[in-house]
Amino acid sequence: MTCHELEALTLGLMTVLGTEDAHAREHAEQELEGHMDGPIGALATAESLAEIRRHLDAALVDLEEEVARTDADDPEYDYLRGRLVAVRDAERALERLTTQGESVLAGLGDAHDLLHETFPADDDE
Numbered sequence: 001m002t003c004h005e006l007e008a009l010t011l012g013l014m015t016v017l018g019t020e021d022a023h024a025r026e027h028a029e030q031e032l033e034g035h036m037d038g039p040i041g042a043l044a045t046a047e048s049l050a051e052i053r054r055h056l057d058a059a060l061v062d063l064e065e066e067v068a069r070t071d072a073d074d075p076e077y078d079y080l081r082g083r084l085v086a087v088r089d090a091e092r093a094l095e096r097l098t099t100q101g102e103s104v105l106a107g108l109g110d111a112h113d114l115l116h117e118t119f120p121a122d123d124d125e
Contacts, residue, residue: 004040005059005087007031009094012046012055038062049098056094060087 007028014025032044039058046052067080 002031002035003083003086004032004035005043005056005063005083006090008040008043008059009052009056009087009090011044012052013094015045015047016049016052049094049101053094053098056087056091060084060091063087 010024010028011032013019014021014028028044032040035041036044039055039062043052043055043059046055063080063084067077067084070077070080
């Protein structure tokens with residue numbers, strides 16, 4: 001049993017963040033071997049946070065449908081539900097990352113404005 005969504009998210013985030021961890025990348029790629037279709041493949045190869053969010057949402061829908069189709073007596077049912085909780089938690093972490101990134105951008109804009117207010121450009125030059 002593997003958590004394809006989490007491994008794909010790992011690969012997508014490594015790309016977006018520019019993380020160079022060959023071992024982690026190789027491990028995730030091995031876990032996803034043969035499962036790189038649909039939202040999982042798109043998530044693993046995403047190149048922006050917006051793409052990651054979109055593909056993670058699609059992967060979550062697929063996982064929710066799989067949980068709904070699985071009989072509660074199936075030995076894999078509890079694992080699937082746990083996987084769903086873990087992926088939803090990852091979705092919230094991704095939202096926090098996006099919010100923090102947007103806050104950094106807003107702060108840079110504020111710093112730029114303050115710099116120009118403090119040291120106004122001479123329009124005569």
